[in-house]
Amino acid sequence: NAGVTQTxxxxxxxxxxxxTLLCAQDMNHEYMYWYRQDPGMGLRLIHxxxxxxxxxxxxxxxxxxxxxxxxxxxLLGLESAAPSQTSVYFCASFPGxxxxxPQLDTQYFGPGTRLTVL
Amino acid sequence: AQSVTQLGSHVSVSxxxxxxxxxxxxxxxxxxxxxxxxxxxxGLQLLLKYTSAATLVKGINGFEAExxxxxxxxxxxxxxxHMSDAAEYFCAVSGDWTGANNLFFGTGTRLTVIx
Numbered sequence: 455n456a457g458v459t460q461t462x463x464x465x466x467x468x469x470x471x472x473x474t475l476l477c478a479q480d481m482n483h484e485y486m487y488w489y490r491q492d493p494g495m496g497l498r499l500i501h502x503x504x505x506x507x508x509x510x511x512x513x514x515x516x517x518x519x520x521x522x523x524x525x526x527x528x529l530l531g532l533e534s535a536a537p538s539q540t541s542v543y544f545c546a547s548f549p550g551x552x553x554x555x556p557q558l559d560t561q562y563f564g565p566g567t568r569l570t571v572l
Numbered sequence: 573a574q575s576v577t578q579l580g581s582h583v584s585v586s587x588x589x590x591x592x593x594x595x596x597x598x599x600x601x602x603x604x605x606x607x608x609x610x611x612x613x614x615g616l617q618l619l620l621k622y623t624s625a626a627t628l629v630k631g632i633n634g635f636e637a638e639x640x641x642x643x644x645x646x647x648x649x650x651x652x653x654h655m656s657d658a659a660e661y662f663c664a665v666s667g668d669w670t671g672a673n674n675l676f677f678g679t680g681t682r683l684t685v686i687x
Contacts, residue, residue: 485673494581496662496677497616504672512674544615548673560606561675563615 456480458564460545466570467535475530475567477545484550486528487512487561488520490541497544503528504550535571543567574599574665576646578678586686591635591650593681595663598644605646606664606675607637616662622646633657658685 461476477486485504489497499512501520509520517539519531528547532539545564579594597603605622620631627639633656637648646663663678 487674489677494679496679497664497675498677499674502672502674510672546675560618560621561673563608563617565615 458545458547458562460543460564460567462567463565464568466572467532468572469536471535472531472533473535473569474532475543475545475569477528477530477547477564478526479528479547479562480526481547481549481562482525483547483562484525485548486522487546487548488518488528488530489544489546490514490539491544491566492541500530500543537571539569540571541569543569574601574603574667574676576605576663576665576676576678578663578681580681581679582682582684584684584686585653587655588652591648591653591657591683593648593661593663593683595637595646595648595678596644597646597663597665599665599667601667604666605637605639606666607631607635607646607648608662608664609633610660610662610680612659619648619661653683653685655685655687658683 458479487502488500491497498514503509503522506525521529544566546561548561549559575598577596607619608616620629622639630636635650660680660682662680664675
């Protein structure tokens with residue numbers, strides 16, 4: 455199992471450009487998440503999904519869109535990048551209701567994507 | 573609603589000394605609590621978690637944490653620091669996992685180990 459993978463690892467954008475970050479998991483997990491990490495602020499939830507075809511807003515959703523067309527993939531889109539979106543982005547997955555909960559399992563994190571918007 | 577507060581953004585200890593990283597939580601439901609470690613340029617790795625089975629939780633690399641409901645705390649400790657413990661540590665809380673199991677993270681504590 456590769457676990458949770460993220461593509462790309464690094465990216466530099468100019469203000470106004472668009473891009474899509476891909477998260478893939480091979481563990482058949484139901485729930486997937488996108489976080490951003492900024493210095494001194496920990497990880498903040500951008501969007502999440504509790505199943506294929508579903509998405510929901512997290513704590514800081516503005517400026518981002520997501521899609522979960524396939525269970526194993528969770529895409530994060532920036533339609534018009536801004537310097538404030540310079541951050542490290544982490545994807546995570548969790549088994550879901552069938553897992554029995556945090557007693558038996560946990561969120562699994564990808565290695566991160568470092569994005570710089572100039 | 574859930575939240576955590578980590579006291580001290582930077583902690584320095586000497587090699588061999590006690591490590592104590594503080595975390596206080598707020599939760600409107602019985603919480604699940606987690607400690608994650610992040611080494612430079614890497615993702616998050618779970619150290620340990622509290623899920624109501626036992627108040628003293630042992631994790632990997634010799635770390636442990638004690639859940640104290642009366643103090644709403646979940647501090648992370650290690651009796652003897654090692655150079656390899658230098659990293660950033662995050663406390664996190666979740667509540668009703670059946671909905672979405674969203675994690676709410678603290679702002680992190682960077683641990684420096686002095687030789």
